[in-house]
Amino acid sequence: MNDLLRDTLTERAAATEPPPLDLDGIIAAGNHRAARRRTLGILGGAAATAAVVAGGATVLRPRDEQPQPARPGPFSQRRATFALGNEIHYGSEVVSVAPHTVTAFVQTDAGFVFLNAENAIHVADRSGVRSLGKSAWRLTADHRGNLVGWVESLNDHGESVVYDVAARRELVRTPIGNKIPKYASLAHGPEIVALDGGTAYFGTLDGLYRWDIRTNRGEFMAKVSPVAVRTVTAGQLVYQQPLGQAGTGLSLKVGPTLTTGTRTTYNGQQAFLSPHATYLVTQPDDAMMGIQPSWAGLQLFGVTADRGGPLPRPYWNFFFGQWLDDTNFTAAGLRSGTNADVVDLLTCNASSSACTVVAKEFSKLTFSKQPPRVAPFALPTGRPIIDRGE
């Protein structure tokens, strides 16, 4: 028994890779705690001693608490934002991430989370860039808040992760549903479908899980493909039709469950639901494959309100950016005519369908000849714009 015990413990320990050491965070927390003790020590008395004990617990938040920022984060405002090379243009402000090149990114209230050319995850804010020591293919964030999610691919399984950018710590890490079968050829890898308030939706190999971030517990929702549900916002799921299809279906429905809700069917494959689920923007999986009509690469629908109409035709294609609020969103518009590869950054009003150029000719839609054929710019969707054409 003793040898078996020793072997078991040794094996488990050896199979566990330590996370990166956040030395700066530890020293900062230690200094904060020491300063707090000094301050309270001056006050003296039993009450102060009790406060130290209580205060000590506040530096590192217990796991079952949801992060509640005391004041708005430094990037809580959503502005027209894009990444170009090693810069993230946040409205008129430029956040440098040099020497990295941004291939995909999302915005949180605490900072931008991006993937570099090696798919390594980094956080950028006004104080600089820090590596999380992890890698992923895609990032997922909520419309608001400090959380970001991704799936880490390991040898025989994937792990769904939810990370708090402000607190600099993982809130959820679970391999549930993502055991990779031997000799499997997967049509779609696991994804973090959405972060919706205190709930995460994991598109796993086994099916869809709904995960309560606060309690770190989840429930299995449906045995569907990892990408059958495209996104979840304000409790409304956008899911494909037919739901059980292994590949991405060509139309979408919206509802609070996978069997209820509006009977309206929306064309499109990628889905971007406004923060209050009022409007839905959809996009084909590959907008550069001659979708007809060609200008309708991005479509706008009203879910609970009337949309203004089709998007303007001077642009023959669009790439969705992000919702700025429940009515306005950003998109990159690809011009038609002689400058067919030039893109403008637009803000569009879903109510009126009117678009305004906010960054004229900010980039070009050109791809390198070497894989990965990623566009020179990125929008805050968490995914790179890739030319998959041969």
Added chain:
Amino acid sequence: MAEATGFAEFATSRHGALFRYAYLLTSDRGLAEDLVQEALVKTYVGWHRLRDPANAEAYTRRAITTTAIGWWRRKSWRAERPYDDVPDLPVSSDDATARVWLWRELQKLPPRQRAALVLRYYEDLTEPQTAEVLGCSVGTVKSQVSDALKKLRARLGSDVVLKAGMTE
């Protein structure tokens, strides 16, 4: 500044070992990370009181243990740790069944007993050293280890031990 440098050297060099110890206590990567971070903050705050930096590891290990036991008492640990059964790296197949069973049974032990087993059989500490980390007497360590092994034998049965080809 010298304190911070000394602490940084200690934390950088021992972080991996401390994390693995915390993981064996909790069987949850997230909790282990939290435990190590919390313990290292405590060590940093108390660094100037550690007359010999060689004591830092024992101090941190004790902080990890007592913090883990405290969390367990507040039930926050038991309430949120069901999903961390898959190791980062593949394990070899021989005796795998017995080890998987044992690992699961270890998770059911009370935290002090589990900590005592980890300190004795993974960290290879002596009984007095284990007692120091746990903050108890040597006699208590003996009884904790004895009770834990008795429970494991009862739960696993003699078959598993025989299959694994292990001896006392």
